[in-house]
Amino acid sequence: MSKILNNDRLYLLLTFVLFVLTLLLNFYSKISYCSLIFTFLAFTVNIISESQGYKKAIKSVILCTSASFAFAILYNMKYYIYGEPLTGLIFASLLSVFISSYISLIFFLKRKLQHSFLTRNFKSLLSHAFIDGLVMSIFFTSKFPMHRVLSIFYKETAYKLVYSCLLHLFILTTFYLLKQVKVSREYLSGLNITQLNN
Known part of the structure; x- marks a missing residue:
């Protein structure tokens, strides 16, 4: 029972995050922050x-994007780029989050038996970045000239790739250090047992 309760608490915490x-995605206009x-x-x-x-991941994405969209409508949020308000950008960004999450989740879970979490997560982050960039570029084609759209796509995707690589390296280092701590503890507990026997 407590395992189920802890699992639900984890789910609620992750959904809140x-x-x-x-x-927060709609409060920043700098590409680096959004990425x-x-x-x-x-x-x-x-x-x-x-x-x-x-299923729970998709429910969380739908719930969070819907709630964020409702919040944006309720507070009449406007999004500005280069000092000009862009209508429809908040809806486009939330739609982009949903589409990229949906496609990347399918890719992420399809490889579950073949790859570790680290590998699947990294590939999923890369696909998230590319799909989001494509969806947002489609939106921007009606707002900006093509050279600016390509520039935004390039910058947005490049930032996301760099952040994905840094996150992957951080997780990899953390897993490695945790493994080393576990090995050290096992070694030290083995030493204590042999000292007690002598």
């Missing part, structure tokens, strides 16, 4: 799907 990240938030958003979706399953 996902909601906060989804909401960083989006990378952590994609990572959170991957953690939810790994620990809770595909």
Whole structure:
């Protein structure tokens, strides 16, 4: 019973983190900040799907994007780029989050038996970055000239790739250090047992 309760608490906590990240996505106009938030958003979706399953991950994404959209409508949020308000950008960014999360989750879970979490997570973050960039580029084609759209796509995707690589290296280092701590503890406990026997 407590395992189920802890699992539900973890799910609620991760869904809350996902909601906060989804909401924060629309408060920043700098590409570097949005890309960083989006990378952590994609990572959170991957953690939810790994620990809770595909259905709960999709439910969380739908809930968070819908709630963020309702919040944006309720508070009449406007998004500005280069000092000009862009209508429809908040809806496009939330739609982009949903589409990229949906496709990347399928890719993430399809490889579950073949690859470790680290490998699947990294590939999923890369696909998140590319799909989000494509969806947002489609939106921007009606707002900006093509050279600016390509520039935004390039910058956005490059930032997300860099952040994904850094996150992957951080997780890899953390897993390695945890493994070394475990090996050290086993070695030390083995020494204590042999000293007691002597």
